[in-house]
Amino acid sequence: MRSLVIGASGGIGAALLAAAAGQGEAVGLSRSADGLDLTDEASVARLLGGLEGPFDRVIVATGALHGGQGPEKTLRALESPAMAAQFALNAIGPALVLKHALRFMPRDRPARFAALSARVGSIGDNGLGGWYSYRAAKAALNQLVHTAAIEIARSHPQSVVVCLHPGTVATRFTADYPDRSKLSPEKAATGLLSVLDGLGPEDSGGFFDVQGKRVPW
Template sequence: MLQKLPDQFNALVVGASRGIGLGITRALLADARVGRVYGGCREPEQAHEIHATASTDCRLRTLRMDVMDEHTVEEAAGDIRRFCGYLHLVIVTAGVLHDPLGMEPERRLAAFDPEIAARSMQVNAFGPLLVLKHFAPLMASGGTAYFASLSARVGSIGDNRIGGWYSYRAAKAAQNQLVHTAAIELARQHPELVCVTLHPGTVDTDLSKPFQGRVPADRLFDVERASGQLLDVLGGLTAGDSGGFFAWDGAPVPW
């Protein structure tokens, strides 16, 4: 797992309070080579599980980060610059598919709602790019570093065979394009930065729970397994893979 990174490497997980973000945070803390893990949370005071983890491991520090509020992202970058100066790994797991206020995937064209689409785009597409905008200057140079954002296979245009899920598909496709575009630019200044989007598969979290009915048991991953798989995939990538879109098993996903 991330063997190309040096001992005492520093990491940031955005969306660390629950689901895959919490799982990745815990997986990183299980690695003795980790120096510091920063957990970005939209509401840190409500993040009881990550606080419990922090109480047993002083390497974990929580920060307020809301990918819909650029000011909080910029402030978090400033805090990390003061705390440790640089990062070797940034993983963005924050995303939205449905919520208690009525947001849900539009299975039919007639259900398309521009307000839902705008929110999905802001969180799922623009959010990761805002993180990259403010944290790319903090990515350690002179060696391998990783930026990864969790996308989804439904964001693949080439793999779309059943339609539906208009806003979520569009937002994830946009995320892939934005990260790909940034990777091209960043490679000019930081040729050893691996900047990718990752498809975690279907993971047993609140995000996927309403849609798990038809998922084969061997393809519904628990959070611990999914977190380990993603870190293993990331650790196997090189600078030549930067700008790519990869699935949980390391296979490239078509655009």
């Protein structure tokens, strides 16, 4: 089992890399260690172009809740640059990784790609409002992955291409958001890998939480 983890220096990413390494060979890329910039396709192409496949799993564990300001609570707080930055990192970036990582995914056996999304990106589950940019960027990611799964199934019939919701994980990104039910990065990583490995081609294009339950779009 060979795994590639994008965002391997973050709280969840590092835990995913360690868990995957315990099951086989694992390669990690990150901004801090490798200079990977998901908002720059040239950076994505260069760093992924330096790797040799195939990989049985490709997992994108990047993302940010906000870029220097708190999530918007009202329409009055919307700012075009902040919204664009959210889309660049949380939606476009993972899609570019999938574009350039597709060549790593074997066609003759199961191949799995997962991007970490978030339940707040679910339109059907949104009963509170707020968090405009982050919600919209994650919803866009869900659509991009779902659409790509349809295309990839034609050339990779055993593929699983999904979005995963890790839950609220105790990392520095969630330090300002109290939640007694926060998972440790290690527990989240173990759960995410178990869910991903348990999915089949019939699940490709779906959105699942860390317990393997479908999240509504």
